[in-house]
Amino acid sequence: MKNENIIELKDITVSFDGEVILDRLNLSIQDGAFVTFLGRSGCGKTTTLRIIAGFLQPDEGDVFFDGQRINDVPPYRRNVNTIFQRYALFPHLNVFENVAFGLRVKNAPKEEVTEKVKEMLKLVNLEGYEKRKVTNLSGGQQQRVAIARALINRPSVLLLDEPLSALDAKLRKDMQVELRRIQRETGITFIFVTHDQEEALSMSDVIVVMNDGKIQQIGSPVDIYNEPKNAFVADFIGESNIIDGIMNRDDTVTFAGHTFTCVDEGFAYNEPVDVVIRPEDVDVVPVSDGMITGEITQATFKGDYYELIVEVKGFKWMVQTTDAYEEGQVIGIALDPDSIHVMHKSEYSGLYGDYSSFSDEMDAPAEEEKE
Amino acid sequence: MSASGKTVRRSPGTVLLNAPYMLWAGLFIIIPLFLVLYYALIDGDGNFTLDNLKELGNYTDVIFRSFWYSIIATVICLVVAYPFVYVVCKFGPTSKKLTNMFVTLPMWINLLIKTYCLTTLMDNNGLINQFMAFLGFGRLPLLNNTGAVIFGMVYNYLPYMILPIFNVMSRMDNSLMEAAEDLGCSPMQRLRRVVLPLSMPGVISGIIMVFIPSVSTFYISSKMGGTENSMIGDLIERQIRVQNDLSVAAAISLLLMVVILVSMFVLNRFSDDNEGGSMLV
Secondary structure (H helix, E strand, O other): OOOOEEEEEEEEEEEEOOEEEEEEEEEEEEOOOEEEEEOOOOOOHHHHHHHHHOOOOOOEEEEEEOOEEOOOOOHHHOOEEEEOOOOOOOOOOEHHHHHHHHHHHOOOOHHHHHHHHHHHHHHOOOOOOOOOEHHHOOHHHHHHHHHHHHHOOOOOEEEEEOOOOOOOHHHHHHHHHHHHHHHHHHOOEEEEEEOOHHHHHHHOOEEEEEEOOEEEEEEOHHHHHHOOOOHHHHHHOOOOEEEEEEEEEOOEEEEOOEEEEOOOOOOOOOEEEEEEEOHHHOEEEOHHHOOEEEEEEEEEEOOOOEEEEEEEOOEEEEEEEOOOOOOOOEEEEEOOHHHOEEEEOOOOOOOOOOOOOOOOOOOOHHHHOOO | OOOOHHHOOOOHHHHHHHHHHHHHHHHHHHHHHHHHHHHHOEOOOOOEOOHHHHHHHHHHHHHHHHHHHHHHHHHHHHHHHHHHHHHHOOOOHHHHHHHHHHHHHHHHOOHHHHHHHHHHHHOOOOHHHHHHHHHOOOOOOOOOOHHHHHHHHHHHHHHHHHHHHHHHHHOOOHHHHHHHHHOOOOHHHHHHHHHHHHHHHHHHHHHHHHHHHHHOOOHHHHHHOOOOOOOHHHHHHHHHHOOOOHHHHHHHHHHHHHHHHHHHHHHHHHOOOOOOOOOOO
């Protein structure tokens, strides 16, 4: 029986100079999926990718490819190809020869090489560029040559190491669509590494959120956004207000001095919890209609919406609304049961979720040390 | 190969900054070159003649020998240097720096002194032969033969082969190596398909930097090769100091220059496709 999981990682541990990079990581990747490893730099996502490619040996744990243990298989014998962050095109070869490289290594017959290179260049919309020097191509074109070069060997898995980070914002969006199309057309499993949560949300079938060498959550983009597992995921994916709360009983939670109805169940009675409210889920209402009230400390026009920072009982909420408000105005806040997401407390509780500042850098020094 | 000379605006300041070197180059490089040309084409009475160039026919053996020895020395340097650099580039940064230092170190010592030291070491009564005799092997004829000349050239010029190759190879992007491996190259295939072509500019520079001083060398061959192994450099020296014939010396120099220019031109053709290499010409 064919193994449904093309890649399996079992208890992978890696450390450099005594620093743990990956900590007993377990992961299964389904054949044909578009999987994204998402996390900040240093979270272990690229290390995981390099282990799958074979450039790095785990200190402990096993790597399986289609059910076979491949720890000792060198990269050139793995049916896996990589797109490198800065493309790593061969500067001494033209576009045709770069794409043909994998076939040349295998000593493929001339007609096959010509035909397949043509097919690949067509796939990435670079027909007619055969004779060009790769050093004279734009970033996006180089990117596409790298894709064609990696796909010509028909790998079972394509690894992409932050391939879009060097492109400008608009080109990046085009390439996102392009990559998604190529993945669907070829049916090849894509493992995509990025620190850009928007990129991850818009491209992936499955997102693997990583931090500190551990997997924080695995799920579809919608699951990860709507049901973050802990404060780290909630903060990292999109904007989140994360507030301390008490789960009184099923479907009832108290925070910000008010008891709300929610749709979360399965918590202990009076369990301390983290409550996630997305800024766009907050309804701004007249003070008299509000479940809680707050004072606007900052109002910023963002084009299609206003971003308000609202102080509620010493805690700064981010609120997004299409109506204009002014700083110093007192407003009422109403919340639907659906828009309240309750999470168990985790090691990340209390680290994120207040909007006194937007970045970690402007936060208290204690959090700096987390990095 | 970005901004060419055309696009640079020549302000008076630029001209002033250039002046000292231009003056230097004019006095000590350009004018002497014309003097060589002049002397090669006149006889003792100052009349135009091609006799000096015809004289060259008498020295074909020396000229041929010079090129032959230099080619052998260059090939040996390349064969020794390339694998050495290839291995060193896999070292960590500290060992890399240290190796680099040990390669550069001999270049701080004058060639003549190094050669002189070699001859005292390799002399019949030199340290090496004394040691051999002490061990009971008998003395070896280390000096005054072809092997000694070539050894002397390799000894002196090897760093000039190592450094340009090292420069190019140590700057090679490691992700290119990984890409090659990723696309199915075994280590040998990677060497052939990626490392070798990308290091060609360094190899060409190395060949030029070893071959040219080798072919025009004079001290090494006369000190280590005895009377049978003299080379073009020795010949020119002899024409000036012994025969006192500036014109024939100039003719030989002219030939040497032409041959060197032609070989550099040919060598540079080989690396034309490679950009960003360290080229001399």
